[in-house]
Amino acid sequence: MRSETTSWVARREARYGLLFVLPWIIGFLAFTAVPMAATFVFTFLNISLTEREPLMFVGLANYQRLFADRQAWASLWVTARFALLWLPLVVVLPFLLAVAVNSRYVRGTGLLRVLLFMPYVVPFVASALIWQNMLVDDGWINTALRVLGVGDAPSWLSDPSWVIPGLVMIGLWGLGSGIIINLAGLRGIPTELYDAARLDGAGWWRQLWHVTVPMMSPVIFYTMILAVVEVMQYFLIPLVLFDGSGDPGGATRFFNLYLYQTFFTYQEMSYGSTLAWLLFVITLVVTLVLFRLSRHWVHYTSER
Amino acid sequence: MNRLWHTLAAILLATTLAACGADAPPGGDDAAVELRWYCCLGTGEQAEQVKAQQKVIERFNASQRRIKVKLEVVTYDSARDTLATQIASGNVPDLAGPVGVGGAAAFHGQWLDLAPLIKSSGFDLSPYAKGSADLYRIGSVQEGVPFAIYPSTLYYKADMFEEAGLAEPPHKYGEKYTWPDGRQSEWNYDTLRELALKLTVDKNGKDATQEGFDPGQIVQYGFEPARDDLRYQGAAFAAGSLDTGDGKTVKIPDAWADSWRFFYDGMWKDRFIMTGPVFQTEQFNGDGAAFFSGHVAMSVNFLWSTYGVAGAGDDWDLAAMPSYKGRTTSPTSADTFRILAGSKHPAEAFEFLSYLVGPASQELLSAYGAMPARTADQDAFFAKLAGQFPNKVDWQVAKDSVAFADNPHSESYTPKYNQTLTILGTYRSRWMTQGGLDMNAQLKAMREEIQDVWNRS
Numbered sequence: 001m002r003s004e005t006t007s008w009v010a011r012r013e014a015r016y017g018l019l020f021v022l023p024w025i026i027g028f029l030a031f032t033a034v035p036m037a038a039t040f041v042f043t044f045l046n047i048s049l050t051e052r053e054p055l056m057f058v059g060l061a062n063y064q065r066l067f068a069d070r071q072a073w074a075s076l077w078v079t080a081r082f083a084l085l086w087l088p089l090v091v092v093l094p095f096l097l098a099v100a101v102n103s104r105y106v107r108g109t110g111l112l113r114v115l116l117f118m119p120y121v122v123p124f125v126a127s128a129l130i131w132q133n134m135l136v137d138d139g140w141i142n143t144a145l146r147v148l149g150v151g152d153a154p155s156w157l158s159d160p161s162w163v164i165p166g167l168v169m170i171g172l173w174g175l176g177s178g179i180i181i182n183l184a185g186l187r188g189i190p191t192e193l194y195d196a197a198r199l200d201g202a203g204w205w206r207q208l209w210h211v212t213v214p215m216m217s218p219v220i221f222y223t224m225i226l227a228v229v230e231v232m233q234y235f236l237i238p239l240v241l242f243d244g245s246g247d248p249g250g251a252t253r254f255f256n257l258y259l260y261q262t263f264f265t266y267q268e269m270s271y272g273s274t275l276a277w278l279l280f281v282i283t284l285v286v287t288l289v290l291f292r293l294s295r296h297w298v299h300y301t302s303e304r
Numbered sequence: 305m306n307r308l309w310h311t312l313a314a315i316l317l318a319t320t321l322a323a324c325g326a327d328a329p330p331g332g333d334d335a336a337v338e339l340r341w342y343c344c345l346g347t348g349e350q351a352e353q354v355k356a357q358q359k360v361i362e363r364f365n366a367s368q369r370r371i372k373v374k375l376e377v378v379t380y381d382s383a384r385d386t387l388a389t390q391i392a393s394g395n396v397p398d399l400a401g402p403v404g405v406g407g408a409a410a411f412h413g414q415w416l417d418l419a420p421l422i423k424s425s426g427f428d429l430s431p432y433a434k435g436s437a438d439l440y441r442i443g444s445v446q447e448g449v450p451f452a453i454y455p456s457t458l459y460y461k462a463d464m465f466e467e468a469g470l471a472e473p474p475h476k477y478g479e480k481y482t483w484p485d486g487r488q489s490e491w492n493y494d495t496l497r498e499l500a501l502k503l504t505v506d507k508n509g510k511d512a513t514q515e516g517f518d519p520g521q522i523v524q525y526g527f528e529p530a531r532d533d534l535r536y537q538g539a540a541f542a543a544g545s546l547d548t549g550d551g552k553t554v555k556i557p558d559a560w561a562d563s564w565r566f567f568y569d570g571m572w573k574d575r576f577i578m579t580g581p582v583f584q585t586e587q588f589n590g591d592g593a594a595f596f597s598g599h600v601a602m603s604v605n606f607l608w609s610t611y612g613v614a615g616a617g618d619d620w621d622l623a624a625m626p627s628y629k630g631r632t633t634s635p636t637s638a639d640t641f642r643i644l645a646g647s648k649h650p651a652e653a654f655e656f657l658s659y660l661v662g663p664a665s666q667e668l669l670s671a672y673g674a675m676p677a678r679t680a681d682q683d684a685f686f687a688k689l690a691g692q693f694p695n696k697v698d699w700q701v702a703k704d705s706v707a708f709a710d711n712p713h714s715e716s717y718t719p720k721y722n723q724t725l726t727i728l729g730t731y732r733s734r735w736m737t738q739g740g741l742d743m744n745a746q747l748k749a750m751r752e753e754i755q756d757v758w759n760r761s
Binding site for chain 1: 381382384385388389391392411412413414580581582584585586587720721722723726729730731733734736737738753756760
C-alpha cells in the first residue's frame, strides 16, 4: 500500500517537474536544438539568397570549400592571435585584482570593488565608442603617451599590428564580472587553511601558491572556460568600431565576424552554416581538452 | 492536476488570442494594405530627411484609405545587413530607397521587375532625359524609374588657392589650367597632383615641394579622393569594371590601377593625401568627409556632399573633373526607390513609388540634396540649393558634369558582389594604413583573390 502511494507521488512529482521544465525544453528545442540540426543539414545543401540556383544536395562541397578558403583560415588566425593575448589576461588579471581587493593590507577595498566593477555596468557598445575616441591618433591615450615622451605613439585602430592590443585594452574595461566571481571564491576559502599554513611557517607567497590557488582552481577553471567560449564568439567590438569591415587591412576580421558576413552580407546560408559548425567543433574540442587537463590542476573540495 | 492543465490551457488560449488581435487595424481601416518603406541604403537618415519623408507619408496616407505606409529608418552603416537579415527571415519590406546602383547591386536578384507595372499603369517616362530609365535596367529587369542623380565634381577651397598665389581650377570642361607664370596645362590628374603638392602645407608654412617640408606636421592637405570606395576612385579616372564581360574573369582596368597608385603614392610618397590614421583624427575628419574639415584644398565627391560642405567654410566652389589620358569622367550616382521581389503588395507598392518619384519628388529631392532626374525640375532645384549657402557657387559645373557620367557604372553588379566589395575594402584599408607596399604586387594579389571568389560562382 505504502509503495503504491510512493509510486503515485513519485509519478505526480515527475509530471509536475516535467511540466515546470517544459518551457525550457520547448525553448531549447525551438531555438537551439532544431536550428542546430537545421544548420547541419544546410551544410550539405546549396542555400544562397543571392544565387538563383535550385536547391540541391551538394555533398561535402561546402566542407571542401572551407578547407580551401583562405579567408576562413586568416580569420581563424585573427581570432587565435587575439586569444593568445586576451586569455591569459582575462583569467589571471581578475584573480590578481580580486586577491588585492581581498587583502587585509589594502585600504578602501569597498571603494576599489565599486571602481573595478563600475566599467562593467557601462553598456559594451557605449564603452567601445568611448574607447574609439580615446584610441585614435589624437585621442587621450596617445596624447598621454606623447606627454610621457613616446614620440611615435602607436596607431591603435589603424595599424594592423597594433589593433589587436588595442582591442585587448578595450576588453580589459569589462573585467568587473571576473573580479566579482573571483572575490566570491576567495571569500569562500576557509580561514583555518590559512591559519594552518601560517602555523607551518608559510609566508604570503606560499599561502597564495599552496592554499589560495588550489582552492580557487575551480573558479579559475570556470572563468577560463567562459573566456574561451567568449573569445570564440568575439564579434561585437570590431563590428561596432569598424562597421564589420575587418579594417585595418583585414586585421579585425575575426572568425565570428566572417561567419556573420557570410550569413548576412553574402547571404550564403549553407556555407555560413559550415563555418558555424567549424566554430562549434573548435570550441567543443578546446573545451574538452581543458576539461581533460583540469583533472591535473583543478581541486574540488567535495566529492561527486 | 486537471485544474492546473485547464488553467494553463486558458492562459495559452488567451495569450494566443491577444497576439492574434494585436495586428488587427483599428476600426474603419480594415481593408487598408500596410506597406513598409525601408530606408536608408543610401541617403535619408539625417533628422531633417526623416522628417521630410514622414511628411510625405502622412500626405500620402491622408490622400486615400486603401494604403497605409510606414517608414522604417535603419542607419546607412547597418542598413544592408539589416535588410539582408529581414529578407533571410522572410520579413521582407515592400519598398526600399533611396538606393543607388551599388546598394541595389548588393541585393542583386531581389528587386521586382517594374516593367509590367510601368506598362499596365501607363507611367509616363517622357519627362526624363532619353535613356535615363536604362540606368535602372539591370540585365532584363527594370529595377527602378528615374528619380535622383548625383554627378561628381571637384570641390575646392578658393581661399587656399589665393593664399598660395594659384589660379582656381577650371570650371568649364575642356578648359586648360593657367599657372602663375602664364604656362597652361591640360586640366588632368598630373596637373592636379602638381597643384596638390603646392597646396599641402606643414605647420611651418612650407608646402610639399619645398626643402624642409615636415610630412609629420601637415596642417593642410592638397587633395582628398573619394576614399570610401576604390571603384569610385577608379571611375574618377575612367569608367570601367572588374568584369571583363564574360561574368567570370577579373581584370583590373588600367585606369583604375593608375588611380589606385595615385591614391597610394599621394598618401605615402607625395604626402598630399592624408593617410588612414590622419583621416581618423578629429582635426581632419569633418563629419565623415575630410573636405568638410576645412583643411583640404581639393576633393572629388558626389553632389550629395552639399549636405555637409558648409563645414569647409564659405569660400568653396565647384570645378570640372580632371581628365585622364585625354578623357574626362564624372562618376554619377543614380538613386531611386525599388520594390522588393518578395513584397506581398507589389501593385500598391508601385502606386506609392509613383507618388514618391512624382508629386513628392521635389520635397524629397530637396531633403536629399539630390539633382532631379526630371530635366524640367533641375533649375528650380539648383536655385533652392544655392539659397542654402552664403557663397556663390558655380552650379553649372554640376549640370555640365552629367554629360561625363561613367558608363559602365563603377558600382554595377559583378559576380559575388558583396564578397568582391569586402576584398576591395580590405585592400583599401591596407593601403591607407601601411606604407612601403609594392603596389604592383598588391594589385596582382587583389586580382587573384577576387578571381578565387568568382570561381566559386
